[in-house]
Amino acid sequence: MRRHRAPAPVLALAVAAALAGCATGGTPEPGSSDAAPSTVTVFAAASLTHVFDVLAERFEATRPGVEVVLSSGGSGALAQQIVAGAPADVFASAAEAPMQTVADAGLAGPPVVFATNTLQLVVPAGNPAGVSGLDDLARDELRVALCDDSVPCGAATVDLLARQGVTAAPDTLEADVTSVVTKVVLGEVDAALVYRTDVIAAGDAVEGIEVSGAASVVNRYPIAVMTDAASPDAAAEFVAFVAGAEGRAALDAAGFGAP
Secondary structure, eight states, X not given: OOOEEOOOHHHHHHTHHHHHHHOOSSOOOTTOSSSOOEEEEEEEEGGGHHHHHHHHHHHHHTSTTEEEEEEEEOHHHHHHHHHTTOOOSEEEOSSHHHHHHHHHTTOBOOOEEEEEEOEEEEEETTOTTOOOSGGGGGXXXXXXXXXXXXXXXXXXXXXXXXXXXXXXXXXXXXXXXXXHHHHHHTTSOSXXXXXXXXXXXXXXXXXXXXXXXXXXXXXXXXXXXXXXXXXXXXXXXXXXXXXXXXHHHHHHHHTOBOO
């Protein structure tokens, strides 16, 4: 069964030897029951968590013996963990800069941009604070959560607010978009700015509000096989699967835009 774990450098390094031992040096043919088991460790941006859960399950279903282990978090933090030695076969980032960090360290193969995303205001169900637009993020009486600018959703937030001439007054800056959405779901904040896909994933617990200028700030999502991948062939298959027709259908359903 696929496992999901929070990316932590200590945990990642601790399992390095075990993951290396899972490498088979080859790719099991889809449908082969006697192929040697293979593990594909995927480091993925937090905003990809839900759709990659779906894609990993579908990928495994056609490849007996292949297990996809997903590790989600802020793209910048994941990139730093890979550079520091955390074992990953695949890296999927919410922006191109974190992928470039890994590439500059000689650890990423050629990336493929497979999706895009834009920002949207999100409020608790019922919108109790009466939020209507970006300007409300400057209201002192509102509790506001934003992504820290060190992660892609935060960098996009800074860009969008600057373009729209809004000076936000955040009460908290979070290390990934999932943490921001969680605060909205729990009613800990009145408003936040996140990816539209995260609004969709949160369902009836939240409401999304379209904002002016969002279409001008687009995050491009690259994915790549790591050069020192323990399961390079299975990793390449997973990347092709995500970037292919079945991956596109799942990404569309989750609200991601085309590359």
